[in-house]
Amino acid sequence: MSAAEALKVARAAGVRLGIDGDALALEAATAPPPAVLDLLAQHKAGIIALLRPANDGWSGEDWLSFFDERAGIASSAGRLSREQAKARAFECCVVEWLNRNPVRSPPSRCLGCGQTEHSRDPLLPFGTEPTGHAWLHSRCWPAWHESRKAKAVAELATIGVHGPGTRR
Numbered sequence: 447m448s449a450a451e452a453l454k455v456a457r458a459a460g461v462r463l464g465i466d467g468d469a470l471a472l473e474a475a476t477a478p479p480p481a482v483l484d485l486l487a488q489h490k491a492g493i494i495a496l497l498r499p500a501n502d503g504w505s506g507e508d509w510l511s512f513f514d515e516r517a518g519i520a521s522s523a524g525r526l527s528r529e530q531a532k533a534r535a536f537e538c539c540v541v542e543w544l545n546r547n548p549v550r551s552p553p554s555r556c557l558g559c560g561q562t563e564h565s566r567d568p569l570l571p572f573g574t575e576p577t578g579h580a581w582l583h584s585r586c587w588p589a590w591h592e593s594r595k596a597k598a599v600a601e602l603a604t605i606g607v608h609g610p611g612t613r614r
């Protein structure tokens with residue numbers, strides 16, 4: 447069982463969880479079953495990591511619930527198989543991660559190859575206005591964008607959000 451699953455089991459048993467400094471804080475109306483407490487003790491570090499928000503403002507748990515929500519929408523609205531719905535949900539997570547972790551760069555140098563602008567090869571702004579732009583040559587953008595997506599996939603994997611075909 448993963449920390450994320452242990453967290454779900456505890457929630458289902460009526461335990462409210464939070465973090466208090468470096469410790470896991472529990473709250474429950476009635477004493478949780480010993481099996482649930484054992485599970486929490488066993489996955490304590492992983493659960494704390496899931497509940498702590500990262501620089502982009504979302505905790506691992508936020509990502510997992512976003513994934514579940516998207517997968518639910520995809521399977522009910524899109525009539526997709528479970529695997530297809532998961533794949534769609536994972537794509538949404540990657541897009542959301544990229545939106546939440548924008549890259550800004552000065553317009554004087556290409557972020558891909560590190561070269562300056564040439565008359566035949568202008569630098570173009572990629573990204574959206576509120577978060578600023580990353581400046582690249584158009585030919586450098588596809589590789590750079592792929593590397594950003596790979597980064598998103600790797601970061602999501604560390605919090606237990608996996609794409610299709612990867613082992614859980």
Ligand SMILES: [Zn+2]
Binds near residue numbers: 556559560586
């Ligand atoms: Zn370039």
